[in-house]
Amino acid sequence: MKHVIGIDLGTTHSLVAYRKEDGTVEVIRDREGRPLLPSVVALSPDGVRVGWTARDLINDPQTTVVYAAKRLMGRSFAETAAERAHLAYPVIDKNGTPAIPDPARHRFLTPPEIGSLILANLRSRAEEALGCEVTEAVITVPAYFNDGQRQATKDAGALAGLNVLRIINEPTAAALAYGLGEKKDGLFAIFDLGGGTFDFSLLEIRKGIFEVRATNGDTHLGGEDFDRAIMDSWFSEIPGLKELALRSEVRDTLRKEAERAKIALSRDTSVSVSIPSLNVSTTLTRERLNALVEPFVERAFASVRAAMRDSGTDPKSVDGVILVGGSTRLLRFREAVSDYFGATLYDSVDPDLVVAEGAAVQADILSGRRKDLLLLDVTPLSLGIETIGGVMSTLIPRNTTIPAQAKELFTTYVDGQVNVDIHVLQGEREMAADNRSLGRFTLSGIPPLPAGAPRIEVTFQIDANGILEVTAREQTTGQRANVVIHPSYGLGKDDVRELLKEAFAHAKDDFALRLLIDSRTEAQTVLGATERALGTVGDDILGTEERSAIIAQMKLLRSAMEGTDGKKVRDEIRTLDRLTQPLAERLVNRSLTEALSGKALPELPKEGGAHA
Amino acid sequence: MADTAIPRSGAPTLHPHHDRMDHTGRSVCWNCEKTIEDVDVCPSCVRVQPFGEARDYFRILDIPERLALDPRLLISAYHEKSRLFHPDHHVGETEKEQEISLANASLVNLAFRTLRDPFLRARYYISRKRGEDGRPKKTTLPPEVLMEIMDLREETQSLTSQGRHSEAESRVRAVLDPLEREIYADFDRIDSLAEEKGVADSDITHLAERLEKRAYIQNLLAEIKEAPH
Numbered sequence: 001m002k003h004v005i006g007i008d009l010g011t012t013h014s015l016v017a018y019r020k021e022d023g024t025v026e027v028i029r030d031r032e033g034r035p036l037l038p039s040v041v042a043l044s045p046d047g048v049r050v051g052w053t054a055r056d057l058i059n060d061p062q063t064t065v066v067y068a069a070k071r072l073m074g075r076s077f078a079e080t081a082a083e084r085a086h087l088a089y090p091v092i093d094k095n096g097t098p099a100i101p102d103p104a105r106h107r108f109l110t111p112p113e114i115g116s117l118i119l120a121n122l123r124s125r126a127e128e129a130l131g132c133e134v135t136e137a138v139i140t141v142p143a144y145f146n147d148g149q150r151q152a153t154k155d156a157g158a159l160a161g162l163n164v165l166r167i168i169n170e171p172t173a174a175a176l177a178y179g180l181g182e183k184k185d186g187l188f189a190i191f192d193l194g195g196g197t198f199d200f201s202l203l204e205i206r207k208g209i210f211e212v213r214a215t216n217g218d219t220h221l222g223g224e225d226f227d228r229a230i231m232d233s234w235f236s237e238i239p240g241l242k243e244l245a246l247r248s249e250v251r252d253t254l255r256k257e258a259e260r261a262k263i264a265l266s267r268d269t270s271v272s273v274s275i276p277s278l279n280v281s282t283t284l285t286r287e288r289l290n291a292l293v294e295p296f297v298e299r300a301f302a303s304v305r306a307a308m309r310d311s312g313t314d315p316k317s318v319d320g321v322i323l324v325g326g327s328t329r330l331l332r333f334r335e336a337v338s339d340y341f342g343a344t345l346y347d348s349v350d351p352d353l354v355v356a357e358g359a360a361v362q363a364d365i366l367s368g369r370r371k372d373l374l375l376l377d378v379t380p381l382s383l384g385i386e387t388i389g390g391v392m393s394t395l396i397p398r399n400t401t402i403p404a405q406a407k408e409l410f411t412t413y414v415d416g417q418v419n420v421d422i423h424v425l426q427g428e429r430e431m432a433a434d435n436r437s438l439g440r441f442t443l444s445g446i447p448p449l450p451a452g453a454p455r456i457e458v459t460f461q462i463d464a465n466g467i468l469e470v471t472a473r474e475q476t477t478g479q480r481a482n483v484v485i486h487p488s489y490g491l492g493k494d495d496v497r498e499l500l501k502e503a504f505a506h507a508k509d510d511f512a513l514r515l516l517i518d519s520r521t522e523a524q525t526v527l528g529a530t531e532r533a534l535g536t537v538g539d540d541i542l543g544t545e546e547r548s549a550i551i552a553q554m555k556l557l558r559s560a561m562e563g564t565d566g567k568k569v570r571d572e573i574r575t576l577d578r579l580t581q582p583l584a585e586r587l588v589n590r591s592l593t594e595a596l597s598g599k600a601l602p603e604l605p606k607e608g609g610a611h612a
Numbered sequence: 613m614a615d616t617a618i619p620r621s622g623a624p625t626l627h628p629h630h631d632r633m634d635h636t637g638r639s640v641c642w643n644c645e646k647t648i649e650d651v652d653v654c655p656s657c658v659r660v661q662p663f664g665e666a667r668d669y670f671r672i673l674d675i676p677e678r679l680a681l682d683p684r685l686l687i688s689a690y691h692e693k694s695r696l697f698h699p700d701h702h703v704g705e706t707e708k709e710q711e712i713s714l715a716n717a718s719l720v721n722l723a724f725r726t727l728r729d730p731f732l733r734a735r736y737y738i739s740r741k742r743g744e745d746g747r748p749k750k751t752t753l754p755p756e757v758l759m760e761i762m763d764l765r766e767e768t769q770s771l772t773s774q775g776r777h778s779e780a781e782s783r784v785r786a787v788l789d790p791l792e793r794e795i796y797a798d799f800d801r802i803d804s805l806a807e808e809k810g811v812a813d814s815d816i817t818h819l820a821e822r823l824e825k826r827a828y829i830q831n832l833l834a835e836i837k838e839a840p841h
Contacts, residue, residue, distance in 0.1 A: 209691045405718040464699040
């Protein structure tokens with residue numbers, strides 16, 4: 001069966017989940033059993049590493065360790081000035097787009113390329129676990145990501161060989177997983193406060209339909225702001241510390257210490273902080289922390305109030321509040337949530353896993369297997385066109401359920417005007433220039449009539465993927481022009497196509513090669529274990545016929561290993577597993593009997609015999 | 613700048629634009645070409661069908677054309693149609709089915725958005741009544757109502773200029789709340805008239821005026837919120 005995986009591509013950690021045969025969803029763990037993959041890429045002279053091994057190289061002077069690349073995703077170099085100030089790795093301006101130098105390989109990597117390395121790692125993790133090639137995925141993004149950021153995320157998926165069926169909002173994904181697990185109907189408020197972004201969604205769950213009523217957020221608000229506020233308080237308190245913190249490793253130490261203190265204060269009322277190497281010895285009380293984070297809590301609630309206003313909902317009618325993201329553990333934040341909603345707080349779900357699980361649920365819906373569930377999502381930002389005076393005229397207001405269509409009539413401004421420029425905009429500001437430009441096109445061939453006479457009908461159509469198509473039609477002549485808005489963010493379609501070509505040249509071989517290497521390794525283990533088992537058992541446990549069947553299969557497996565077909569190797573392993581299964585059971589029984597009769601346990605075949 | 617479009621008054625309402633008729637004027641299924649009613653799904657080949665011309669927002673959701681609507685009925689109708697038409701439930705089907713599901717789901721969303729808000733719903737209801745019968749379209753408020761609103765506005769502006777925003781708000785609410793109660797009473801009255809002897813022009817005009825007045829008063833509330841403290 002074809003698997004569509006769900007991926008949470010996070011700022012600090014990423015995860016992948018899939019739908020199991022029994023219909024539940026599960027996060028896929030790595031070989032060491034860890035569900036999380038640090039969203040870190042290490043560019044070393046001897047190679048590129050992703051995840052835990054990349055993170056371990058943070059202090060290696062030879063290596064550029066790229067983290068939090070999500071903050072740069074889909075934004076121009078100029079837009080990322082604030083983010084770059086907090087990053088310890090170099091970011092250069094490559095034709096207006098941020099890019100990270102990889103000197104060892106004589107190239108510059110854009111944020112989608114960094115993202116694609118993380119996604120490719122998760123993809124192969126999934127392929128390994130599922131035993132088949134995976135080519136389709138649903139990826140989550142913060143609700144407040146604009147079109148460019150969403151498109152960049154999609155491009156990252158494509159570069160990792162994944163057809164991204166849908167980009168869904170993180171809080172919505174969390175609610176999908178949550179609502180599915182609890183089977184509770186009602187109106188829910190979802191807070192997703194991560195390291196760097198804050199998302200708020202209001203969502204109604206009713207008999208399997210998840211209707212997003214409103215969403216809002218702040219792309220520059222998260223736990224790292226709390227840490228920074230704590231550090232700033234130390235700077236003003238401890239003379240000379242600020243100067244020392246210009247060095248990145250000092251900054252790093254302070255940041256970690258601030259984070260530790262913050263976490264401790266969710267439990268204790270006061271925490272002492274001591275860093276002998278920096279001559280820091282101070283105390284932080286919960287009261288002081290509350291005061292430090294208050295401006296951020298206030299900012300978060302500005303978004304909340306906007307969303308509640310948009311949906312026309314009274315906070316008291318909310319049945320439950322779902323908390324997602326590690327930073328929702330902050331006590332002052334929880335207090336503010338309780339005060340505002342007075343509703344039950346639900347945080348029983350693991351905030352780390354729930355977003356990926358929700359993505360897997362949506363993946364399941366899109367693969368056509370779940371007709372009982374449906375997610376009705378909204379467009380997070382208003383869409384419209386520029387009209388005279390540089391004013392934005394909104395056609396589809398924010399928080400409109402998608403798919404959506406809207407039509408509006410426009411006309412000309414001067415006599416005899418034969419062309420109109422349709423400038424498509426996204427955003428909430430009144431003036432076109434303050435909003436994001438999504439594209440422009442010209443409708444020509446308008447009959448030369450007095451100003452105000454032509455009737456130009458502009459249609460906006462947003463599909464379930466949030467892709468916007470704009471059509472303009474002059475009604476008297478039927479003359480029309482249209483454009484499908486491909487969100488852009490600096491990397492053009494052609495750039496992505498070039499990168500894709502490179503990626504594709506390797507992608508197919510990559511999977512085959514990986515499968516071959518992995519299955520050969522597995523075969524080695526299985527063969528070794530089987531051989532050991534055969535050597536320890538006599539005819540009483542293993543009949544001659546059975547033994548020769550196993551030996552024959554071992555031969556088949558060995559010859560498959562000499563070939564290059566990884567799938568064949570894997571199949572032969574499976575057959576050998578089946579043949580040795582009864583032997584493994586008997587061995588287990590014998591050990592149990594012997595153990596019960598006081599004899600020492602013999603060594604069991606480690607992997608082979610009992611292999612599933 | 614000369615090439616910029618400017619808004620033209622009067623937005624067109626969205627109409628189902630798929631033509632369900634064949635050349636003889638019969639309504640047929642696009643797929644199996646059997647003659648069918650204006651149904652959501654073809655009874656013989658079970659393919660989704662584009663909405664026919666006669667499907668206004670009430671008929672798109674298959675709910676009675678009434679001013680007073682039980683919100684639970686509205687939501688369950690909306691969810692039922694969403695399950696049927698949402699593109700997520702038509703992934704991997706033919707291009708035609710995906711196209712129909714996209715167009716229908718967009719209309720279902722718009723219908724719900726319009727009918728969910730009682731005042732938007734009433735405006736839509738009125739525009740249909742007038743459109744159908746060619747009745748006068750424009751709502752002009754009687755001068756005494758306009759005067760009343762202007763007086764109220766002067767009063768609230770004077771209050772907000774003294775920083776007495778909450779007083780200004782309660783002053784407006786004191787007019788708005790009874791007005792909304794009157795509007796709801798109109799809903800019930802007109803609904804029962806529609807079922808019995810029919811709705812008269814004067815009933816519609818009366819409701820339209822109250823809605824217009826409410827819109828003005830709503831604006832006053834917004835002005836108070838925006839007024840500097």
